[in-house]
Amino acid sequence: MRMTKEIKRERDESDDPDQQKSYGMIFEQDIPIPVSDGLVLRANVFRPDAEGNFPVIMAQGVYGKDLHFEDGFKTQWDQLTGVYPELCSNGSTGRYLRWETADPERWVPDGFVIIQIDSRGCGKSPGYLDPRSPREIVDYYDAIEWAARQPWSNGKIGLLGISYYAVTQWRVATLRPPHLAAICPWEGYTDYYRDSTHHGGILSSGFANYWWPKQCLAVQHGNGASPHRERETGKRVTGEEELSEQELIANRTDYVADILRHSLDSAWWRERTPVLDRIEVPVLSAGNWGGPGMHLRGNIEGFLGTGSRQKWLSLHVGKHWEGFYLPEYVAMQKRFFNHFLRDEQNGWQNEPEVRIVVRDPRGDRVRAASSFPLPETQPTRHYLDVASGMLSTDCPAEQCIAIFDAMGEGLSFTTAPFAVDTEFTGFITAHLWVSSSTEDMDLFAVLRMVDGAGKEVVINGAHEASPVSRGWLRVSHRRLDPQRSNALRPFHAHDRVEPLVPGEFYEVDVEIWPTSMVFPKGYRLVLTIMGKDFEFPDIPGRILHKHESDRGGATFQGSSRVVTGGTRASYLTLPHIPSINDREE
Incomplete structure (x- = not known):
């Protein structure tokens, strides 16, 4: 010594x-x-x-x-x-x-x-x-x-x-x-399987x-x-x-x-994952909005799930x-x-129990709240439209199908320029109708920001250059846990593999990790759906999904389809936070 x-x-x-x-x-x-x-x-x-x-x-x-x-x-x-x-x-x-x-x-x-x-x-x-x-x-x-x-x-x-x-x-x-x-x-994450090693399976x-x-x-x-x-x-x-x-x-x-x-959630993972409601001591859980794919989800789920009567959530930015x-x-x-x-x-x-840094490309600000999701949250559906490539609050009347190469650049759907500064803070879900030419498919759902000049906004994320947020789902893991899913966020069981019938359509919910972002007037939100990791041009990613034992072979390299409109509407549910003026009205 x-x-x-x-x-x-x-x-x-x-x-x-x-x-x-x-x-x-x-x-x-x-x-x-x-x-x-x-x-x-x-x-x-x-x-x-x-x-x-x-x-x-x-x-x-x-x-x-x-x-x-x-x-x-x-x-x-x-x-x-x-x-x-x-x-x-x-x-x-x-x-x-x-x-x-x-x-x-x-x-x-x-x-x-x-x-x-x-x-x-x-x-x-x-x-x-x-x-x-x-x-x-x-x-x-x-x-x-x-x-x-x-x-x-x-x-x-x-x-x-x-x-x-x-x-x-x-x-x-x-x-x-x-x-x-x-x-x-x-x-620090809580769910070893979902937060760390198997994103969406x-x-x-x-x-x-x-x-x-x-x-x-x-x-x-x-x-x-x-x-x-x-x-x-x-x-x-x-x-x-x-x-x-x-x-x-x-x-x-x-x-x-x-x-x-x-490869599936099991007793091995559960003995390495906390039973949150057994935690009784005071908790200050600090997460990072720039960390989709590592820790962020766990800090929020830990705050929500802990049995502690005295608990606080702080969400910051930076490396x-x-x-x-x-x-x-x-x-x-x-x-x-x-x-x-x-x-x-x-x-x-x-x-206050909740302190969050609200991200804004013009300058971040701090907000205090009594709970998370924020009490004023207005979950708002934005429907995908293959015909126009748009995201809109109006559901397309006509059903359309788009095909994309699973290993290609995928499909992107874009909002019109926002007429006023628009904030989204909270949980996000992509509800999609999809099909594959093979017996399985991986969905990578990416939220992106484009400024008024059409330039992509690249965020200085916790671990790497980052879009607004990301979500993942292996479609053979599509089954939800009804006890743990709710109207704001799906919770997938990941306890079995249910192969797809090639060419048949399936209705799935993709959990996109929570975010907080203000889209200034004139900016657009983009949803990109792919069959591989999204990476910015000339900026290699760090949190990737490329292990040969998991994604090698032909199963995840087929062609994929997304249906929009009509009776098979696909949509993105975003946590809209009304402005102060809107709230007063």
């Missing part, structure tokens, strides 16, 4: 002005945390240099607690420091910044303990590497209870972190650790292709070939033990094979790794945890 003692040089400009004390920091590295099956995890503990009992902010994950953010994720680091050049000044040296977790130098001076844990099988923690497995979540429970017993702890534990460090918060909260007091899952190939080898195996415990070293000591972040390649393989699951083997570190959001996180971990009466209890 290595211990260092540091003195805070100045206060973070985002600190709560009512908090008078500013503490120095003690850093304890590789602290042992025993868990219930006898294994010992390793953690880094950052705590105030003072006697007393302090609230704890914890994160447990697979990315290596000793790997500096910049060393592991240089591209993202450069983008973050470009947006926030004061990241490593004004209260922090940046020395302890780790990917997707809190900066101890911005928290410890305010009287918080920060704990970062290598989950089993990664970094300095031995054991079998099986990300998000039930055993890993039991370890998290044990670590929470361990922290509550420490002499520097006040017995109230909060969880904070992005992505992986958010996903596991939802999970461990369902186990109800007695000393867990609040969670803040920041851009279609395998998302990115995690299999890059996440597992580059972000997990590179920091597997005992990996002597790992390129990652601690900055100060030069030691491997994967520990001193060096395992052979055969031992490394034996000490981990085959993640890609697991995902491919479980996935940016907002979490910006001063205004650090201040929000601190207010939330100060209230629930040390009973500080700072007004948090009076915060």
Whole structure:
């Protein structure tokens, strides 16, 4: 164990002005945390240099607690420091910044303990590497209870972190650790199958292709070939033990094979997905509108589904790794945890339950609301018309059919230029009549924005250049779960494959992920329906669906048809938010 003692040089400009004390920091590295099956995890503990009992902010994950953010994720680091050049000044040296977790130098001076844990099988923690497995979540429970017993702890534990460090918060909260007091899952999905790996039943190939080898195996415990070293000591972040390649393989699951083997929702997925109504602790769920295909849906569903009586939803914009570190959001996180971990009466209890950044190409704005979907939402149908290529609130009288190549550019339907600024915020559904020349088809439904000059608007999304939103459906997975579907959004069961009869038409609902966007006067909304991933010209996509085992062969490369009008009307249901003037009328 290595211990260092540091003195805070100045206060973070985002600190709560009512908090008078500013503490120095003690850093304890590789602290042992025993868990219930006898294994010992390793953690880094950052705590105030003072006697007393302090609230704890914890994160447990697979990315290596000793790997500096910049060393592991240089591209993202450069983008973050470009947006926030004061990241490593004004209260922090940046020395302890780790990917997707809190900066101890911005928290410890305010009287918080920060704990970062290598989950089993990664970094300095031995054991079998099986990300998000039930055993890993039991370890998290044990670590929470361990922290509550420490002499520097006040017995109230909060969880904070992005992505992986958010996903596991939802999970461990369902186990109800007695000393867990609040969670803040920041851009972290809930439904492992629908939100992450199988969008509409279609395998998302990115995690299999890059996440597992580059972000997990590179920091597997005992990996002597790992390129990652601690900055100060030069030691491997994967520990001193060096395992052979055969031992490394034996000490981990085959993640890609697991995902491919479980192509339908099943008990395997359900034991890795939280039962949200079991969560009782206060929740601040923070999602990113620019993230269709990763996390956004989960943050909203988590907020709606949690059993917590005290819960808040915040929806922001920007890159996935940016907002979490910006001063205004650090201040929000601190207010939330100060209230629930040390009973500080700072007004948090009076915060509106919903805070959203409403996107607008001319400049975003913030709106507060009492619920989500917004109470004033007016679900509005926009009918597809093959004959004109338009989207209109009038249903075409004549039935028309359009044919497109599944691997081609698809079909696009466009609104007339909006006569006034028009906002859509909430859930979206495409109700379509479709047919395939083969026994299955994949639908990729994309919402796009075109400005008054006819130029496509490309959004700086959470993970990649993004359209307004996206939706997916494998048509053989078209069956809805009647208990979980409602008038605003479909919920597909994904529990069986129902092959298509080539040439026969089927009525399907495609869930398009929620969005918030103002279309200025003169702009148009475009719905594009394709049989493959939508990518902007010359901008390669990142969250793609191209795995050979899932989409290879002829089944998904046939010709597809869409019917519009008459008795087989296809339409898009959009969450229209009337303007203030409209509401007053």
